[in-house]
Amino acid sequence: MATIIDGKAVGDAILEEIRAQVATSSAAGQVVPGLAVVLVGDRKDSATYVRMKKKACEKVGIRTVSVTLPADISFDELLKHIDTLNTDATVHGILVQLPLPAHLNEELVLNRIVPEKDVDGLHPMNLASLAIKSKLPYMVACTPAGCLELLDRYKIPIEGKRAVVLGRSRIVGIPMSLLLLERNATVTVCHSKSQNLEAVVREADIVIACCGQAQMVKASWLKHGAAVIDVGINAIDDATKKAGYRLVGDVDFEQAKEVAGAITPVPGGVGPMTIAMLLTNTLLAQQRSLK
Amino acid sequence: MATIIDGKAVGDAILEEIRAQVATSSAAGQVVPGLAVVLVGDRKDSATYVRMKKKACEKVGIRTVSVTLPADISFDELLKHIDTLNTDATVHGILVQLPLPAHLNEELVLNRIVPEKDVDGLHPMNLASLAIKSKLPYMVACTPAGCLELLDRYKIPIEGKRAVVLGRSRIVGIPMSLLLLERNATVTVCHSKSQNLEAVVREADIVIACCGQAQMVKASWLKHGAAVIDVGINAIDDATKKAGYRLVGDVDFEQAKEVAGAITPVPGGVGPMTIAMLLTNTLLAQQRSLK
Structure with missing residues (x-):
């Protein structure tokens, strides 16, 4: 019989590693890693995912910024929120919970996040970096x-x-x-x-x-x-x-x-691994921002 | 025995199609498609490739702009040349002949070309567009x-x-x-x-x-x-x-x-197909610039 791969245990081990690193970073007086979570509309499944991600952040000491927006928000308004997060030095990662309401172009919204804060690793520049063995820093999905x-x-x-x-x-x-x-x-x-x-x-x-x-x-x-x-x-x-x-x-x-x-x-x-990697990317983004 | 695929004949047929389209476009008073060819240094093979590309452009009525630069040009100087071409409305495609001298970071140079003019299709945004079934216009390598x-x-x-x-x-x-x-x-x-x-x-x-x-x-x-x-x-x-x-x-x-x-x-x-597709992309970039 196969070895059963325990994603929960591995995910928990990674969260513990992150918690320790965040504690060390904070003790050294560094800015606390911050993750902005953008939720548009009121899909129940999306709300559940967002809650799980925020809970995991709390566990390891990553600060979360909730940006909850109405389902009928305009494309331009949504981009303005993203731009604000892009330039906010206390926000190291930006996550836009998918799917977005149908009237919003997901591709253009994701492209708006600066690649450095794209902790979901879905920006084209991050995806392309995978393909070209880039020497530039990037985020993996x-x-x-x-x-x-x-x-x-x-x-x-x-x-x-x-x-x-x-x-x-x-x-x-x-x-x-x-x-x-x-x-x-x-x-x-x-x-x-x-x-x-x-x-x-x-x-x-x-x-x-x-x-x-x-x-x-x-x-x-x-x-x-x-x-x-x-x-x-x-x-x-x-x-x-x-x-x-x-x-x-x-x-x-x-x-x-x-x-x-x-x-x-x-x-x-x-x-459980997906959330663990999201937090890993957020910590990575914070560490890179210090250089 | 196998059918021998005749790339020369197909390439020539494509060049003829492009020639006809450029002629129609010019007759309608549209700007002539322009391709900038950037050659850094004096590698013989690169010079040969550039010459072949320019000759093919000439054949179909695409205007070429030669930017020939010394092998010891600085990275910043090279980027300035690219920026100038990026904003030149008469240049629809920009081709940087590879390889570049070792002191120049090819990745950063290629990333500097605006994706709309990246007729070689090597910009990360163009490569990523292939991967994500992008709805945005893009160039294929x-x-x-x-x-x-x-x-x-x-x-x-x-x-x-x-x-x-x-x-x-x-x-x-x-x-x-x-x-x-x-x-x-x-x-x-x-x-x-x-x-x-x-x-x-x-x-x-x-x-x-x-x-x-x-x-x-x-x-x-x-x-x-x-x-x-x-x-x-x-x-x-x-x-x-x-x-x-x-x-x-x-x-x-x-x-x-x-x-x-x-x-x-x-x-x-x-x-012969590679050059034919380069000219196809240049014509495509010119046509898109008119919209």
Whole structure:
């Protein structure tokens, strides 16, 4: 049976490392790291994510600045808020909770954040830096960075290995594939138009499932001993649960764990890592701002 | 035997299309498309490339502005020249011939060109736009764009096919893989640290060889009927030639053409396409500037 990769434990360990560093930094009289969290509208799921991120910040001593804006805010008004945060020296990271209401152009909003404060790592300059082995400082997108951190902390070799990334989103699939490439894996990116998906996945020593399809990846798709990182979070009906549903990943975990060498559960795998990497990036931005 | 993909003929056809469009644009009283070519130092190969590009511009009616600078120019001085071109309304495209002398930071120089005039498609914002399915106008890197154009003009299907890109450079490998992904291929990127390269290449319906290793890809590596695009240009000793050498690609062409379904020769394959796409981008930049 596979090693179950404990994202909660690794995430907690990282938070503890950050807490210690923030304490040292504060003791040395440095400015407290600050994260601005911009929430537009009143989506319940977005509010939950924002709350979780703020709680994690509190735990480690990162100051948060909440910018809560009405769903009907104009594009120009939103940009003004971002510009204010861009020039605020006490704010080191800016996070705009996605998705934004439909009338706001997400791409242009994200592009407005100065790359130095883009702790989500979604600015084009940060994404491109991944692609070009940039010598400039940059921020790595949180979820892919979290996946890589899990592989590293579980000492799963990457160089020369075959990695298959299922999904090509801006937030996960593309930066993930570039990160694995930078670490010298041979990387294949699959998506909804890929043919013979099972055969392609079966070649992989490392599988990153980020396709947003509940339990799509079956045990029979996996090479024996493969490392499986499951980024998916999907709600499926479950009458035995009080809420009437439960959360599952993009991998059929119960079966897959019998074939894989190592695998992340959902929840408790990649999820906690994403927040840990967000705080890591915020601390990094604060440290860079001191130079 | 494979169809030999005639890059020279396709390139010439594109130049003729551009010539006609420039003529129409000029007849309508529009500003003539202008390309600035910045050459730093006196490398012979760079001077040759610049001369070829200028000659092609002349052929189609694109105006060129030559900026020839000494090898010991300072970084700040070079940036001043770029800034001047950035704001010159008669210059629609800016090309900085690479490589630059070692004391100049290529990345920072390329980043200085405004993305709208980056006809080489190497600015991070343009590269990132490929990765995020940007809705903003952007420029596609010339060599990968040329490879794709060859596949399209020879009606080689891409969607759902397996493509293997050998090489992960900023100029070719990475943008090529993103372009193929955008066109719904299942894309694998290989490099010097990849293992079992032959087996990986043998899976491919489309092979893009851009690894810079003379005749590395052998016939035995290819799936029968695969489309092979050879980006390599390598000089190898040849006593039968007056110059003492000849140019070959990254693919062992003579053998490979017996197995492939379609293949580009070197020279006369991708090479002429790169210049054609540069002029295509320059015309595109001029047309966008009119809006």
